[in-house]
Structures are given as C-alpha cells and as structure tokens.
Amino acid sequence: MKTICLHSLLTLLILINQAFISESTLPSNTNFIKSSCKATRYPSLCIHCLSIYANKIQTNELQLAQAALTVSLAKARATTMFVSKLSKARGMKPRTSQAVKDCMDTMADSMDQISRSIREMRRVGGSAQNFMWHMSNVETWVSAALTDESTCLDGFSGKFEFGNVKVVVRRRIVYVAQITSNALALVNRFAARHH
Numbered sequence: 001m002k003t004i005c006l007h008s009l010l011t012l013l014i015l016i017n018q019a020f021i022s023e024s025t026l027p028s029n030t031n032f033i034k035s036s037c038k039a040t041r042y043p044s045l046c047i048h049c050l051s052i053y054a055n056k057i058q059t060n061e062l063q064l065a066q067a068a069l070t071v072s073l074a075k076a077r078a079t080t081m082f083v084s085k086l087s088k089a090r091g092m093k094p095r096t097s098q099a100v101k102d103c104m105d106t107m108a109d110s111m112d113q114i115s116r117s118i119r120e121m122r123r124v125g126g127s128a129q130n131f132m133w134h135m136s137n138v139e140t141w142v143s144a145a146l147t148d149e150s151t152c153l154d155g156f157s158g159k160f161e162f163g164n165v166k167v168v169v170r171r172r173i174v175y176v177a178q179i180t181s182n183a184l185a186l187v188n189r190f191a192a193r194h195h
Contacts, residue, residue: 032059034051039189040182049179065190066121068183069142073114075176080107082172083152086165096162099155103169110148113141116181117187128195135191142184149177 030051038116046068050057053067083104087097124134152173155175156166 010082014075026188030054033057033064036061036186036189037182041184042178042182045178046182046186049182061190061193062121062124065183065187066118067119068179068186069118069138070112072142072145072176072180072183073111073118075179076107076111076114076149079172079176080104080111083107083169086169086172092165095160096165100165100169102155103173106148106152107173110145110152110176110180111144113148114183117141117145121187132191132195135187135195138187139184139191142187144181146177146180146184149173 030047033050033054034043034047037043037050040046049071050064050067053063053071057063057067083100087100087104092100120134120138120141124131124138153170157160158168
C-alpha cells in the first residue's frame with residue numbers, strides 16, 4: 001500500500017512537472033530578448049521564460065534583469081513547494097526522505113537569496129560607486145542561490161538507490177538552476193554595460 005501511495009504521488013508530480021515546464025505561446029515582439037539571451041548558457045530557455053514579459057521589458061536592460069530574477073524566484077518557489085509536498089509522501093526510505101528534506105531547506109535558502117536580489121535591484125542607481133555596490137550584492141546573492149540549487153542535488157549522490165524520487169527532483173532542480181544561471185548572466189551583463 002505504501003509503495004502504491006508513493007508511486008501515485010510520483011506519477012502526479014511528474015504530470016505537474018510537465019505542465020510546469022510547458023508554458024504559454026510567446027508574443028512576437030521579442031527581438032531584444034532574443035538578442036540579450038545570447039549571453040546566457042541556456043538561450044532557448046531564456047527566450048521562452050522572458051518572452052511573456054516582452055511588452056514590459058521593451059528594450060530596457062534593467063527591466064530584463066529584473067524579469068529574469070522574478071522568473072527565477074517564481075520557479076524556485078514552485079520547486080520548493082513541489083519538494084515540500086514530496087517530503088510528506090509516505091513510504092520513502094529514511095535516506096531518501098532526508099535527502100528530500102535537505103533539498104527543501106537549500107531551496108528555501110535559494111528563494112531567500114533571489115528575493116534579496118530582487119529587492120536590491122530596485123535600489124540600483126545614483127553614483128557609479130553606489131551602482132556597483134548594489135550590483136555586487138545582487139551578483140553575490142544570485143550566485144549563492146545557484147549554489148543552493150546545486151547543493152540540493154548533492155544529497156542524492158552516491159551509490160544509495162533513490163529511485164524515482166531522485167529523477168523527479170533532479171529534473172525540477174536542474175530546470176530551476178538553468179533559469180537562475182540565465183538570470184545571473186543577464187544581471188552580470190547589465191552590470192558590465194552600465195558600470
């Protein structure tokens with residue numbers, strides 16, 4: 001019974017995961033976003049995630065960086081909720097359960113770092129020294145968020161058998177880490193071009 005319960009939950013979470021990854025169709029005025037996303041490691045994902053903000057972004061690099069951080073936070077939050085629900089599933093082996101709980105903690109830290117970055121981006125402006133101070137904080141915190149996301153997967157390493165839990169968590173975390181990596185690239189690009 002416990003195995004069936006865990007299997008059913010994992011199947012449901014996989015379906016939710018697929019819906020999470022496929023999003024709405026893209027607006028047509030995305031040339032600036034497409035051009036900017038070339039600076040990221042995952043340009044197709046960058047374009048896909050940011051095109052829905054094309055009307056707000058226009059050709060504004062600050063708006064682009066802020067939108068990238070906002071998307072990263074939203075995906076990190078959704079992933080944290082996903083992992084939190086998974087942590088309550090019955091029938092997991094103790095080592096798997098602990099890895100899921102540790103992942104939930106590191107994802108909560110990641111969300112906090114991205115939230116701080118978004119708040120800090122709102123303070124950008126003023127003197128060059130002031131600008132660089134704020135941007136340095138943002139870059140540090142987004143980098144820390146990316147490290148937290150990678151750390152989540154560390155708990156699932158080694159020879160221990162984690163089964164489908166590792167597969168669904170890994171898929172979700174890798175996706176969010178790619179989005180955060182793209183956000184960091186766009187933040188770095190904005191900082192370099194406006195220094």
